[in-house]
Amino acid sequence: MWESIKHYFSVFAFSAKLALQSELEYSSYLVCWLFMIPIQIFSGIYVLKVIMERIGTLNGWTFGQVAFLYGLGVFSHGFQDMFFIQTRHIEYYVIQGEFDRMLLRPMGVFFQFCIGTVNLCGIFDLVPGAIIFWYGCKEVGFRWTAENAFLIIVVIIGATLIQAAIYTITGSIAFWTKKSSVFVGVNLELFDKTTQWPMVIYPKWFIRFFSFLIPMGFVSFYPVCGLLGISSGIDMPIPIDLAIWTPLVGIIWFIGGKTFFNRGLRKKYESAGS
Amino acid sequence: MKMKMQVSLTYRFEVFAVVITRFILILANVFLWKCVYADQNSMNGLNLEQMITYSVLSACLSSMFQCGVQDTMNKDIRKGDIALLMMKPYSLLGAYFAEDLGNIIVKTCNVSLPILIMSVIIFHVSAPVTITVIPLLFLSIFLGLMILWFMSALIGMLTFVTMELGNMGVLKDTIVAILSGSMIPLWFFPERIENILMMTPFPYTYQTPLGLYIGRISIQEGFGQIMIQIFWVCLLAAATGYTWKKVQKSVMVQGG
Amino acid sequence: MEQIVLDHVVKEYWVTKKKKGLRGALINLIHNEKVKVEAVKGISYTITKGEIVGYIGPNGAGKSTTIKMMSGIMTPTSGQIYINGMSPHDNRKKVVKDLGVVFGQRTQLYWDLRLGESFELLKRIYKVGDEQYESALKELTDVLDLAGFIDIPVRQLSLGQRMRGELAAAMIHSPDILFLDEPTIGLDIDVKHAIRNFILEINKRKDVTVILTSHDLDDVMKLCNRLIVINKGQVVEDGPLEDIVTRMANYRMINLELADPVTEIHSPMVEIVKAEGRKIWCKFDHHLYTAAEVIADIGKEVSIVDLSVKEPNIEDAVANIYHC
Numbered sequence: 134m135w136e137s138i139k140h141y142f143s144v145f146a147f148s149a150k151l152a153l154q155s156e157l158e159y160s161s162y163l164v165c166w167l168f169m170i171p172i173q174i175f176s177g178i179y180v181l182k183v184i185m186e187r188i189g190t191l192n193g194w195t196f197g198q199v200a201f202l203y204g205l206g207v208f209s210h211g212f213q214d215m216f217f218i219q220t221r222h223i224e225y226y227v228i229q230g231e232f233d234r235m236l237l238r239p240m241g242v243f244f245q246f247c248i249g250t251v252n253l254c255g256i257f258d259l260v261p262g263a264i265i266f267w268y269g270c271k272e273v274g275f276r277w278t279a280e281n282a283f284l285i286i287v288v289i290i291g292a293t294l295i296q297a298a299i300y301t302i303t304g305s306i307a308f309w310t311k312k313s314s315v316f317v318g319v320n321l322e323l324f325d326k327t328t329q330w331p332m333v334i335y336p337k338w339f340i341r342f343f344s345f346l347i348p349m350g351f352v353s354f355y356p357v358c359g360l361l362g363i364s365s366g367i368d369m370p371i372p373i374d375l376a377i378w379t380p381l382v383g384i385i386w387f388i389g390g391k392t393f394f395n396r397g398l399r400k401k402y403e404s405a406g407s
Numbered sequence: 408m409k410m411k412m413q414v415s416l417t418y419r420f421e422v423f424a425v426v427i428t429r430f431i432l433i434l435a436n437v438f439l440w441k442c443v444y445a446d447q448n449s450m451n452g453l454n455l456e457q458m459i460t461y462s463v464l465s466a467c468l469s470s471m472f473q474c475g476v477q478d479t480m481n482k483d484i485r486k487g488d489i490a491l492l493m494m495k496p497y498s499l500l501g502a503y504f505a506e507d508l509g510n511i512i513v514k515t516c517n518v519s520l521p522i523l524i525m526s527v528i529i530f531h532v533s534a535p536v537t538i539t540v541i542p543l544l545f546l547s548i549f550l551g552l553m554i555l556w557f558m559s560a561l562i563g564m565l566t567f568v569t570m571e572l573g574n575m576g577v578l579k580d581t582i583v584a585i586l587s588g589s590m591i592p593l594w595f596f597p598e599r600i601e602n603i604l605m606m607t608p609f610p611y612t613y614q615t616p617l618g619l620y621i622g623r624i625s626i627q628e629g630f631g632q633i634m635i636q637i638f639w640v641c642l643l644a645a646a647t648g649y650t651w652k653k654v655q656k657s658v659m660v661q662g663g
Numbered sequence: 664m665e666q667i668v669l670d671h672v673v674k675e676y677w678v679t680k681k682k683k684g685l686r687g688a689l690i691n692l693i694h695n696e697k698v699k700v701e702a703v704k705g706i707s708y709t710i711t712k713g714e715i716v717g718y719i720g721p722n723g724a725g726k727s728t729t730i731k732m733m734s735g736i737m738t739p740t741s742g743q744i745y746i747n748g749m750s751p752h753d754n755r756k757k758v759v760k761d762l763g764v765v766f767g768q769r770t771q772l773y774w775d776l777r778l779g780e781s782f783e784l785l786k787r788i789y790k791v792g793d794e795q796y797e798s799a800l801k802e803l804t805d806v807l808d809l810a811g812f813i814d815i816p817v818r819q820l821s822l823g824q825r826m827r828g829e830l831a832a833a834m835i836h837s838p839d840i841l842f843l844d845e846p847t848i849g850l851d852i853d854v855k856h857a858i859r860n861f862i863l864e865i866n867k868r869k870d871v872t873v874i875l876t877s878h879d880l881d882d883v884m885k886l887c888n889r890l891i892v893i894n895k896g897q898v899v900e901d902g903p904l905e906d907i908v909t910r911m912a913n914y915r916m917i918n919l920e921l922a923d924p925v926t927e928i929h930s931p932m933v934e935i936v937k938a939e940g941r942k943i944w945c946k947f948d949h950h951l952y953t954a955a956e957v958i959a960d961i962g963k964e965v966s967i968v969d970l971s972v973k974e975p976n977i978e979d980a981v982a983n984i985y986h987c
Contacts, residue, residue, distance in 0.1 A: 144787050151784065155775040162574075169578045176585045183595050184443055187450055192442050234771050236736045237764050238788050239756040315424030322428050326435035334442035335435075399752075403676055403737065 144240065145248050152251040163253060170257040177329065178203050178265055192333040197272025198361055199331060204266025205285075206328030206353040209292035211258025217297035218252040223304030223394075224314040232402060242398055243391050247297075273361055284360060284376040291383030292352040296324060298383070298390035299347065305390075308397025328353045333366060340367060351382045422517045429466050429522050436462040437530055451594045457621040460533050463526040464617055465589045467519040468548070471511055472612070474556050476503040477576035480563030490658050500560065500651055507556065536622030543629050544619055550636035551612040555583065557643035558608070564650050567657075588614030594623070608639040666840065666872055667710040667733065672742035674703040674728050674896075702728045704896035705742070710889075712839070715866055715873040717887035717904065719880075721985050725896045726876045727766075730842050733874075734764050746840065760789065763833030767845030771829060772817045778828045779813045782835055789836035796835070803831040806861050823854040830858060834865070841865075841873045847882055859885055880977045892984050900984055904977075911983045912975035914946040917957065922966035930960040941968075949975060 178200060185196045194202075219226075226232055226246070235245040275281070303316035327349040332340050344350035344367070356376035358365040365374050437459050444455040453461070480503065483489045492499055526532050535541055562579045569575055584590060586609035593601050593610055604610055615632045618624035624632060680696040703725040710716055720726050731737040733744055735751035735758060744751055751758045764771065773781045786796045804810055807827040812820060820828060826846060833841060843862075847855045859882060865871045877883055883890070883904070890907050892900035900907050917933070921941050928935060932952050933945040947957045954972045961967065 140787075140790060144784075147784060147787055151773075151776055151780055165574060165578050169581045172578075172585070173581050176590075180591050183591070183597075187595075188443055188447065192445070230769065233731070233736050233766070233769065236755065237734055237759055237762070237771060238785075239760040240788055241756075312421065315421045319424055319428040319431065322431050326431065330435070330439065335438045339434075339438070399738065 141240070141244060145244075148248045149251050152249065153253075156251060156253045160253065163257075166254045166257055170254070171261045174207055174258070174261040174265070177325075181330075191331065194331050194333060194363070195272070197269055198357070198363065199269070200265050201269030201273055201275070201361065202331055202353050202357045203329045204262050204264070204269050205288070205292075205357060206325075207258055207262030208266055209262075209289050209352060210296070210324065210328070211255045211262055212289060212293040213255075213296040213300075214258055215252050215255030217247055217293065217300065218255070219246055219250055220297050220300035220304055221314075221317045221320075223301070224307040224312060227307040227402065228311060232398065236398075243301075243394050275361070281360065284356070287380040288353075288356040288360075288376050291380035292328075292356075294383030294387040295348050295352055295379070296320075298386035299324075299349075301390035302393050305394045305397045308401040323347075324349065324352070331357075337367070340365075344373075348382050348386055351379045355379065425470070426518050426521050429470060429518060430525060433463050433466045433522060433526055436466075451592070452623060453592070453594070453621070456531050456533055457623065459530050460621050461592060461617050463523065463530065463532050464620060465613060467523050468551075468613055468616070469584075469589055470518040470522070471515050471548075472552055472555050473507075473510065473514060474559035475507050475510055476556065477559040477563040477579070478574070479503060479506070480560070481566045481574050481576060484563075484566045493655060493658055500647075503560070504556065511552070533621070535620050537626075539626065540619050540622075540629070543626065543633065544616055547616040547619060547629070547633055547636060550633065550640055551616055553640045554608050554612050554636065554643060557640070557647045558583075560647045561643070561650060564647075564654050567654060583609060583612065586610070587612045588617065592618070592623075608643070611636045611639060664712045665709050666712045666747060667874075668743070668745040669709075669729070669733070670707050670743040670745075672703055672706045672729070672732060672739045672744060673701075674725070674732060674737065675699055675701050675740045701896055703732070703739075706893065706896070706898050707742075708891055708898060708901055710872060710874070712872050713866065713870045714889055715862070715875065715887050717883035717890045718874050718876045718893070719878075719883060719890065719981065720893040724893045726893060727844055729893070730764070730844050730874070730876065734762060734842060735759055760836070761838045762840050762842065763836070763838035764842045765826075765829045765833050765844065765846050767826070767843075767848040770817065770825065772825070772832055774818050775816065777814050777816050778809065778820070781817060781828070781832060782813075785832055785835050791836050795837065799835055799837055803834055806864065807831055807857060823850050826850055826858070827854065830861065837869070839869070839871055841871055843873065844876045845878065846875070847877060847879055855879070855882070862886055880981060884977050892981070894985060907984075908975050908977050908980040909949075910980075912977070912980035913948050913950065913983065914979060915949045915954065915975050916944060916946050916973040917954070917961075918971050918973070919943045919945070919961070919965075919967055920969040922968050925965055928961060928964055930957070930964060932957045932960050 181191075181199055181203070182196060185191055185199065191199060232242060232246070235242045238245060269275075270277075300317070300320055303320060304313050306316070307313035323343075327343050332343070332350055332354040335343075340350060340354075344355070350365075355365060355374055356379045357363070358374040359376040359378075363374075367373055440455060440458045440462065444450070444458065448454060450458075480489075483492055495502075523532075535544060558579065559576065562576050565575050586593075586604055586607065588610050593604055593614055596604070611632060615624065615629070615636060618632075619626075619629045676699075677697045678700050680698050706725070706729060718726055718729070728737065732739050733746060733751060735755040738752045746758050747761060749758050772778070773784065776784070782800060785791075791799070804813065807830060809827060809831060812824045812828075815824075817825065817828065830843075830846065841862075847858055850858070862873055862875075863886065866873055873886070875882065875886060887904050890900060890902065890904045891898060892907070900911070916936070919942070921943060924941050925943065926938060928943070928945065933947045935943060935945045937944040947954075952960075958967070958970065958972075
């Protein structure tokens with residue numbers, strides 16, 4: 134067991150190093166994204182600012198709290214971009230038969246698939262996200278205790294896993310229908326609207342749907358409620374406004390996503406061409 | 408154009424997903440506005456109903472206003488096909504336009520119409536403020552489209568210069584989305600910023616038709632804005648034509 | 664020792680039939696017609712360790728499909744496959760550890776990496792020990808002459824370089840089974856020779872079992888001791904190469920050099936293929952006559968100065984098999 138983990142980690146580390154190297158060599162195309170992504174992110178928060186200047190609070194949330202949430206959401210989006218961007222391309226891999234190569238190797242296919250790329254564009258999300266998050270921290274007077282720091286870290290990890298899991302599940306549909314890249318657009322839009330805006334603006338049924346059916350609420354809404362002591366307004370038998378739920382939900386969903394992926398791969402993958 | 412329609416129809420799954428995506432966007436926006444307007448009746452001269460109408464129609468327009476020419480040109484230039492394509496016995500620019508027009512018609516039927524219908528049923532989307540506004544509406548939508556199309560064409564041609572730097576089209580789309588009033592009307596922005604923006608072509612793509620529809624822009628103002636639209640269309644058309652000629656010459660010389 | 668066993672392996676899959684034209688596209692929106700394709704219809708054979716088997720058949724016969732099933736990429740619809748006693752579907756990772764596969768049509772290398780980096784990555788993936796890796800790498804570099812391009816990104820390699828790289832990559836972990844699917848496609852004669860020698864070497868020294876698919880029958884002729892021919896998803900021939908060729912090829916060629924130029928030969932046993940001055944190329948049906956009989960018969964008409972009799976031609980044999 135320990136041997137296996139060491140093995141997987143060493144392959145991951147080496148592969149990441151190589152992937153990073155080759156990204157850096159051909160990085161000129163990143164220039165576009167360098168401008169575009171931060172513009173989008175900052176204009177998104179600017180829109181909220183403009184609106185909130187007129188109304189003061191958004192259903193009880195101050196602008197500082199909104200910024201805190203927004204920054205955190207963007208930040209974990211960036212992480213997902215960096216390490217799990219492949220999950221958005223499952224359809225391409227299915228149609229082109231690119232999984233053949235991975236099936237021939239004595240390691241898990243999903244693992245090989247995910248470690249194939251380190252996407253530097255993710256940094257363009259991380260930095261603006263961190264800036265906005267930092268601003269939000271100051272505005273709400275967030276205290277960086279050891280416990281809080283730990284929670285933030287595991288929340289980010291959990292949030293990344295949740296998003297990766299959802300992309301994986303929607304992407305794996307391609308094993309059955311050969312088409313799944315359409316969901317990427319849906320996912321992107323959905324994630325933005327549920328992780329960057331406080332979900333209090335949505336009706337209860339919407340929040341419930343996107344917490345228990347599709348766990349977007351756990352990416353930033355519930356943990357932020359927990360961290361800042363705001364009530365999410367959702368009453369459950371067990372308190373749900375806790376940051377610690379996020380990594381747990383993340384792990385569960387990630388395992389689920391991987392299982393679904395493997396199912397599609399074993400049962401339905403037909404390679405490509407002759 | 409017929410071929411493009413055929414190919415588009417094949418992707419029924421895609422179409423469905425695009426509709427859902429757009430609808431989610433509208434849904435989220437509507438909830439946001441409902442929340443924002445919870446304690447107020449009007450903001451910047453707009454009430455909730457107008458705001459919802461604005462958001463819904465903005466999403467419909469953005470599905471219609473997709474100009475593929477910047478990506479098609481980008482692709483053709485990078486792959487080196489552009490030289491061959493220019494030798495064909497029809498105007499290449501015209502062909503790009505026809506292709507995009509075909510796409511737009513399909514998108515309108517496939518995406519804009521369904522989300523409009525769904526939104527009308529679920530939310531309170533009001534009808535155009537007066538009947539007389541309707542012909543102006545169509546005109547301003549068409550002009551807005553032309554503005555965007557010429558911008559796309561220019562961006563597409565920019566690929567000759569920026570091939571290494573990546574697809575500028577995405578950057579342009581982002582800027583358009585923000586500055587054209589498609590996300591939130593420019594009337595919300597501080598006056599200084601609004602004034603600067605009104606000197607660019609961007610607001611005249613989305614905000615003009617939308618403003619006319621909800622009545623925030625009166626008919627007289629509307630005429631004025633349409634004049635400005637026409638101005639921008641001519642300017643951009645000229646710029647496009649001029650740049651295209653230069654591009655053609657350089658391709659012929661270098662052989663693509 | 665039985666190493667590879669296929670038992671009534673069947674592979675079917677469904678393909679969507681797309682209708683043509685605008686009207687067809689509209690219909691496709693609502694209803695998709697699916698058609699069943701039977702790629703492999705019950706194939707059985709057993710391969711023992713150390714054999715070099717030629718696995719040939721016309722395009723679409725099911726060769727690549729079988730190889731993919733044997734390597735764990737595809738799952739048979741029914742039937743069993745055992746490689747070293749294990750099923751590639753159930754025990755993919757274990758089976759694949761001892762397998763080396765080269766697909767001529769697609770690369771198994773990592774497109775963006777340098778060739779050497781690909782090898783290093785594979786070393787870690789297959790858990791090859793440092794010493795073993797060094798010696799394998801050295802040997803492969805020497806035999807396949809990789810030194811010149813081992814530091815070049817795979818995407819920039821020429822076809823010949825890439826194929827040599829693929830072979831090396833397939834051997835880095837010293838597998839004892841090698842599947843080669845069109846490994847020499849599009850290569851020039853030098854590279855082909857290098858690859859052929861390489862295969863013979865490793866088979867001789869390390870007893871590596873090789874299954875080779877190739878449209879280049881020269882490859883097959885020079886390397887394989889056994890031939891399995893598959894057509895339309897079924898095995899049509901399976902046995903020692905020479906036997907099959909002798910049986911299925913109708914003709915043998917005789918090249919004659921005569922004392923005097925001649926334009927025709929009356930012997931009913933032969934048919935002239937080409938005549939140039941004093942040299943004649945003709946063929947005879949070796950199922951009907953022996954070479955000795957034919958030479959004797961010709962000798963009655965003309966004076967032979969020199970002659971050579973060719974073995975039955977594999978292309979001939981295979982063409983006949985395909986048309987059965």
